Amino acid sequence: MTASTLRRVRVAEIERVADEIKRFRLIDAGGAALPAFSAGSHVVVTMHGENGHVWKNPYSLISAPYDGSSYEIGVLRAAGSRGGSMFMHDHVQPGSELHISEPVNLFPLVGQGSKHILVAGGIGITPFLAMMRELAARNSDFELHYKVRSAERGAFCDRLAAQYGARVHIYRSDRGMSLPLERILAEQPLGTHMYVCGPAAMINWAMHTGRAAGWPQENLHCERFTAPSPGKPFTVKLARSGRDIVVGPQQSILEALENNGIDAPYLCRGGACGQCETRVVASGGALQHNDHYLTEVEKASGEKIMICVSRAAGSGLTLDL
Ligand SMILES: Cc1cc2nc3c(=O)[nH]c(=O)nc-3n(C[C@H](O)[C@H](O)[C@H](O)COP(=O)(O)OP(=O)(O)OC[C@H]3O[C@@H](n4cnc5c(N)ncnc54)[C@H](O)[C@@H]3O)c2cc1C
Numbered sequence: 367m368t369a370s371t372l373r374r375v376r377v378a379e380i381e382r383v384a385d386e387i388k389r390f391r392l393i394d395a396g397g398a399a400l401p402a403f404s405a406g407s408h409v410v411v412t413m414h415g416e417n418g419h420v421w422k423n424p425y426s427l428i429s430a431p432y433d434g435s436s437y438e439i440g441v442l443r444a445a446g447s448r449g450g451s452m453f454m455h456d457h458v459q460p461g462s463e464l465h466i467s468e469p470v471n472l473f474p475l476v477g478q479g480s481k482h483i484l485v486a487g488g489i490g491i492t493p494f495l496a497m498m499r500e501l502a503a504r505n506s507d508f509e510l511h512y513k514v515r516s517a518e519r520g521a522f523c524d525r526l527a528a529q530y531g532a533r534v535h536i537y538r539s540d541r542g543m544s545l546p547l548e549r550i551l552a553e554q555p556l557g558t559h560m561y562v563c564g565p566a567a568m569i570n571w572a573m574h575t576g577r578a579a580g581w582p583q584e585n586l587h588c589e590r591f592t593a594p595s596p597g598k599p600f601t602v603k604l605a606r607s608g609r610d611i612v613v614g615p616q617q618s619i620l621e622a623l624e625n626n627g628i629d630a631p632y633l634c635r636g637g638a639c640g641q642c643e644t645r646v647v648a649s650g651g652a653l654q655h656n657d658h659y660l661t662e663v664e665k666a667s668g669e670k671i672m673i674c675v676s677r678a679a680g681s682g683l684t685l686d687l
């Protein structure tokens with residue numbers, strides 16, 4: 367994805383759907399139809415703040431995949447936000463203009479799955495909203511297991527229960543309800559796929575539970591939303607141009623490059639797709655790999671880095687850019 371592939375959209379509607387969660391409906395600013403997407407897709411939303419500040423955050427598409435009249439996203443105002451989700455909540459109004467990338471799907475449904483178990487925690491419900499529409503349209507068998515802190519913090523709970531009835535199971539932490547995943551997985555027919563999205567600890571637990579229950583790795587799927595914690599500032603030397611770029615504590619390498627007018631490829635900006643993989647020419651210390659893409663062996667070799675999430679733990683590094 368680069369700046370030239372961005373689409374200008376206008377915010378047509380904003381709805382508060384839970385504490386700290388808003389739904390935004392986006393239409394093409396020129397009135398064109400938006401392309402169909404597959405359930406599980408996200409778009410990268412570019413936000414222009416004051417003083418030239420730009421944020422680019424991925425958000426899952428929650429609307430009907432084949433409805434080209436608008437796209438909808440659901441955004442949590444992240445605690446300790448570095449700005450993007452706070453900007454969406456505090457500054458974006460109906461009529462505001464934003465830019466979005468074309469939809470990209472790194473969390474697709476598996477077509478031949480005999481059944482689909484969707485496990486969501488908190489804002490991790492978003493990709494499943496489009497998935498459930500697609501599964502219902504295909505007449506596929508599915509269940510949603512959705513863990514929320516409380517009724518006030520759980521987005522879309524009533525709507526989902528009304529629309530999908532007994533397929534929807536909601537577990538409220540404030541009522542001490544736990545998600546009995548071990549039992550749920552034990553009851554599924556062969557060929558069932560599990561999909562998980564939510565806090566990192568929940569994803570790790572669910573994937574571990576699936577593996578421990580003997581499910582094949584290819585039937586277990588997850589999408590991680592969380593951006594890594596900030597780190598110390600460091601300098602990146604670009605081997606081809608000889609330029610030095612300073613990466614601030616609250617910035618990714620990718621953002622620092624973009625702020626200096628250097629376009630680098632990306633799709634997810636979350637360490638999952640591999641698009642921003644960059645060769646490390648030299649490094650003045652260890653690398654802090656925060657991605658979910660490189661293997662442990664690749665990470666240990668120090669030869670590559672995913673510049674959307676990973677950092678230099680030392681004074682700096684030289685990249686093949
Ligand atoms: C595929 C995908 C889909 C998502 N879908 C949703 C959704 O539907 N709803 C939702 O609310 N959220 C979603 N997210 C999370 C969302 O993109 C943002 O991370 C979230 O809104 C919080 O953003 P923030 O700017 O408020 O704060 P933060 O998450 O604190 O900051 C994010 C910023 O940190 C930067 N950053 C990344 N790595 C580093 C690093 N190592 N050091 C310093 N800075 C770094 C990023 O470039 C980004 O600008 C999704 C994420 C992904 C990857």
Ligand code: FES
Nearest residue numbers: 635639640642674
């Ligand atoms: S853009 Fe997807 S891993 Fe970096």
